[in-house]
Amino acid sequence: NSLLAYEGVPYVWGGESKRGIDCSGLMRCGLIDAEVKRGIATLNPSLVRAGFSLWWNDCSARAMKEEFQGRTRLLFTAASINQIDDAKIKPGDIAVTSNGVHVLAYIGNQTWIEADPNEIVGDQVIEVKTPARNAWFNMPVHVMRWRELE
Secondary structure (H helix, E strand, O other): OOOHHHOOOEEOOOOEEOOEEOHHHHHHHHHHHHHHHHHHHOOOHHHHHHHHHHHHOOOOHHHHHOOHHHOEEEEEEEOOHHHOOHHHOOOOOEEEEOOOOOEEEEEEOOEEEEEEOOOOOOOEEEEEEOOOOOHHHHOOEEEEEEHHHO
């Protein structure tokens, strides 16, 4: 749900807010928002600290693929997002292109969310249902899970 709050936000390389966001910023902000909000609502300082730690320690899509600070872990690799069996993933899982250039998050029901620097869709955060013609959905990916979501 935290990721969906960014839908329609303009794509801005290096952005990390609702004024503008990029793909790795979207993944981080979604988890940060969820951890901080849940931490406050449940009076769980550990969650709040985890959210602020992720905010403080910026990371790229490539770093997420490389199991950033032990916070992500590899589930499997796939020839493309279009070929992933949805039964093997859950909402919040991320797919990082094998070259480490782009990252997207699974939000359930064969739907992914991404901050897409793509003129066709208007350079913004969008939802995309699989199978998709979008180029990001047709390249090799590493499917990762945030350890906080396990």
